[in-house]
Amino acid sequence: MSEVTKAIKQICDEKGLNYEVVLDALQAAMAAAYRKDYGNKMQNIEVKFDPDTGAMQVWDVKEVAEDMDLEKVQTDFDVWVARKEAAEAKGEAFTEEEPVRFNGKVQILLTEARAINSEINVGETLRQELPVPGDFGRMAAQTAKQVIMQKLREAERQTTFDAFKGQEGEIIVGTVQRREGRGVIIDLGKVSGFIPPAEQIFSERYIPGARIKVLLLSVALGQRGPEIILSRANSGVVRQIFTTEIPEIANDTVEIKAIARDAGFRSKVAVATTDDSIDPIGACIGQRGSRIQTIIAELGGEKVDIIQYDEDTETFLSNAMAPAKVNRVILDEDNHEATVYVNEDQFSLAIGRGGQNVRLAAELIGWKVKVVQEGGEAKEVSSDGGEADVKPAADEPAAAPVLEEKQAA
Numbered sequence: 289m290s291e292v293t294k295a296i297k298q299i300c301d302e303k304g305l306n307y308e309v310v311l312d313a314l315q316a317a318m319a320a321a322y323r324k325d326y327g328n329k330m331q332n333i334e335v336k337f338d339p340d341t342g343a344m345q346v347w348d349v350k351e352v353a354e355d356m357d358l359e360k361v362q363t364d365f366d367v368w369v370a371r372k373e374a375a376e377a378k379g380e381a382f383t384e385e386e387p388v389r390f391n392g393k394v395q396i397l398l399t400e401a402r403a404i405n406s407e408i409n410v411g412e413t414l415r416q417e418l419p420v421p422g423d424f425g426r427m428a429a430q431t432a433k434q435v436i437m438q439k440l441r442e443a444e445r446q447t448t449f450d451a452f453k454g455q456e457g458e459i460i461v462g463t464v465q466r467r468e469g470r471g472v473i474i475d476l477g478k479v480s481g482f483i484p485p486a487e488q489i490f491s492e493r494y495i496p497g498a499r500i501k502v503l504l505l506s507v508a509l510g511q512r513g514p515e516i517i518l519s520r521a522n523s524g525v526v527r528q529i530f531t532t533e534i535p536e537i538a539n540d541t542v543e544i545k546a547i548a549r550d551a552g553f554r555s556k557v558a559v560a561t562t563d564d565s566i567d568p569i570g571a572c573i574g575q576r577g578s579r580i581q582t583i584i585a586e587l588g589g590e591k592v593d594i595i596q597y598d599e600d601t602e603t604f605l606s607n608a609m610a611p612a613k614v615n616r617v618i619l620d621e622d623n624h625e626a627t628v629y630v631n632e633d634q635f636s637l638a639i640g641r642g643g644q645n646v647r648l649a650a651e652l653i654g655w656k657v658k659v660v661q662e663g664g665e666a667k668e669v670s671s672d673g674g675e676a677d678v679k680p681a682a683d684e685p686a687a688a689p690v691l692e693e694k695q696a697a
């Protein structure tokens with residue numbers, strides 16, 4: 289075994305690289321180097337590197353094609369291209385098949401091929417061995433080093449990608465690095481993630497060096513490694529924090545049926561259970577509100593309404609309108625629209641600041657919702673922003689709290 293081969297095998301073993309993959313890449317790199325320094329662009333170079341002896345062989349490899357008039361072949365192709373472009377310019381369909389072409393880099397005409405090997409036929413491969421210059425071995429060693437380093441980088445990128453790909457949809461912890469445009473760069477250790485503007489909570493201050501919990505939205509393998517998109521505003525953040533903080537949700541005793549979120553302000557979370565001995569809302573709130581207070585702190589002070597889910601849409605919507613008390617609900621099943629009737633003193637609470645409460649309730653049940661005031665002056669407002677001059681109820685926040693990232697983390 290040559291010294292080069294030993295070195296390659298040792299590095300492959302230490303770094304967990306596939307030796308055959310590295311060898312194939314090495315031979316391809318050697319072929320490119322040979323073509324550049326000793327061959328020409330019309331040669332289809334193939335290099336064979338013997339791992340045991342360190343010896344190398346080089347060939348120009350071509351497929352044998354039928355004899356043809358190359359000038360006519362090129363003319364026919366040029367005419368075909370002109371007709372195709374003319375048809376496309378007129379918006380007409382063009383169905384003519386592309387004429388046969390000749391590629392001198394990977395093909396050789398039969399007459400020329402038989403001048404080298406008299407027994408060869410069309411469709412077969414002609415391999416012409418080329419000389420190996422004396423200094424090609426030194427160049428091969430340099431190429432081997434470059435290829436191994438490249439494969440190491442690729443392997444590390446793939447390993448990192450696989451690790452983060454398996455965490456999509458989960459909460460991970462990082463450190464705020466810096467702002468980049470309107471986005472935020474988060475240090476995740478070996479790589480960085482990105483919170484785009486749409487996934488940020490506008491009131492949060494992302495201070496460099498602060499620890500932060502984020503939802504891993506998506507991972508893609510880019511040219512420079514994994515491209516990781518993170519979120520603070522996605523409803524998945526709420527779902528994952530509930531799963532972490534509430535054992536009954538983690539073990540599927542209590543199920544989150546739906547989440548509607550106005551990030552930084554308020555979330556509504558619909559829960560249910562198949563175990564009659566468990567109160568799903570109580571499980572989420574915890575003794576003396578301990579669990580829900582922890583969740584609110586994790587969300588940077590965002591209000592959270594725990595809603596009892598119900599298969600009956602009227603009941604579910606009545607629950608979803610909390611903290612407002614609902615008198616009755618009228619459903620339009622065909623149009624998926626609902627009208628909620630409330631007393632005068634519940635109207636502003638049902639609507640919420642800027643229509644937030646009714647909008648979140650509508651999002652939670654998946655229906656369009658209209659709120660109508662009963663008694664006194666008739667008023668109504670829709671979840672899609674219908675008419676109403678409504679002042680916020682006393683317990684509605686005027687704005688989301690401005691957060692230090694230590695609180696949001």
